[in-house]
Amino acid sequence: MPVTHSKKTSTDSGNSGKGTGGKTVVRHGGKSNVGSACALTFHMSGHDAAVCQSGHAAQVWAMECKVEGYVTVDVGNGGTTANTVPGASGNNTGNDGAADVILWTKDKVYIWEVKPGNAYGKTDGPKDLTRYVEGMQDYLEDEGDDRTVERGAGLLSGREASREGIVNVWSKSEPEYQGMRFYGRKNRDNPAPKPGPGPDPVQFPRPARAPRHRSGNPHRERSTPQPWNRRRARQGARRPVGRRVASTSLRMRRRPEWERPSSPACCSRSASSSTASRAARSPSGAPSSVGNDVRRRGL
Known part of the structure; x- marks a missing residue:
């Protein structure tokens, strides 16, 4: 009404x-x-x-x-x-x-x-x-x-x-x-349609993966070793893993006697006193070959 x-x-x-x-x-x-x-x-x-x-x-x-x-x-x-x-x-x-x-x-x-x-x-x-x-x-x-x-x-x-x-x-x-x-907040009368089951996906064979080069680029040639590496390689030493190991090994190497800086004058002994001491240590009066070898090696 x-x-x-x-x-x-x-x-x-x-x-x-x-x-x-x-x-x-x-x-x-x-x-x-x-x-x-x-x-x-x-x-x-x-x-x-x-x-x-x-x-x-x-x-x-x-x-x-x-x-x-x-x-x-x-x-x-x-x-x-x-x-x-x-x-x-x-x-x-x-x-x-x-x-x-x-x-x-x-x-x-x-x-x-x-x-x-x-x-x-x-x-x-x-x-x-x-x-x-x-x-x-x-x-x-x-x-x-x-x-x-x-x-x-x-x-x-x-x-x-x-x-x-x-x-x-x-x-x-x-x-x-x-x-x-x-x-x-939601349209309950007309919900969004859910996708139905589709066809099975086609499985394609994956290509074989090429072997990876150590440097990451297979087309890149291996860099030539550094000079000190070549010398160590000739001696049969293994190549160090990184720069830090190589620099550490170089830093710890003892330099020979002829590369060492000369001692100050106050600490150097006279030639006569050094000769006398060597003669005292040697039973025959001649300089000891062992002492010379030790000084030559810088030990």
């Missing part, structure tokens, strides 16, 4: 002009409020963000169907006034209600209702939408507006940012949910 309400004057319905059959109710100055009301959706609740997404989708639908009109949403300043439905409150008190999304065209008025995609939204949403459609139809008749009010068509699904996170917004294809828009 349509909701009865008192007849409103033209000042309550906004700006009005002459239509084909009488007055034409005009809301929000005959312009859309989607752009101004839905500029910052990430500060809105999930419901208001879904309303804004549905408003944009309604504009896209009107453009694709070549329907001239404007869309108003119940969001922001003036949104409730633009979408007011007299006597369509849900508490059965006869107060005014407000539809979420309305498309005002020349011949028809389309209404969409936005609800969460749970059991509550799917149960109460169609009831609220029916109440808004019937209430708006009675209101237009009382104002002398001969346009018909219908449920909105199915709109494109989408996502919108809100202070509660990213919300998904979608429509259902069942006839009882025509004009309904549902939202939630």
Whole structure:
């Protein structure tokens, strides 16, 4: 049953002009409020963000169907006034209600209702939408507006940012949910299809790996050894692993006697005293060959 309400004057319905059959109710100055009301959706609740997404989708639908009109949403300043439905409150008190999304065209008025995609939204949403459609139809008749009010068509699904996170917004294809828009963190009615089992992958033989050169590049010739390495190689010594080992071995090598720096004058002994000491150590009085060998080797 349509909701009865008192007849409103033209000042309550906004700006009005002459239509084909009488007055034409005009809301929000005959312009859309989607752009101004839905500029910052990430500060809105999930419901208001879904309303804004549905408003944009309604504009896209009107453009694709070549329907001239404007869309108003119940969001922001003036949104409730633009979408007011007299006597369509849900508490059965006869107060005014407000539809979420309305498309005002020349011949028809389309209404969409936005609800969460749970059991509550799917149960109460169609009831609220029916109440808004019937209430708006009675209101237009009382104002002398001969346009018909219908449920909105199915709109494109989408996502919108809100202070509660990213919300998904979608429509259902069942006839009882025509004009309904549902939202939630996940689209449980139209989940993303999972990929089916594909064909078994073809196994290609792997090519044999070439032997790796010690330097990492098989085309690079082995570098020639350093001069001291060549000398040690001739002596049969193994090549050191790294530069640090080689430098350490060179640093620890004792230099021969003729390469040592001469002793200071205060520490050098006289030739006579050194000869006398050698003669004292040698039983025959001749210099010891063992001592000479030790000094020659620098030990």
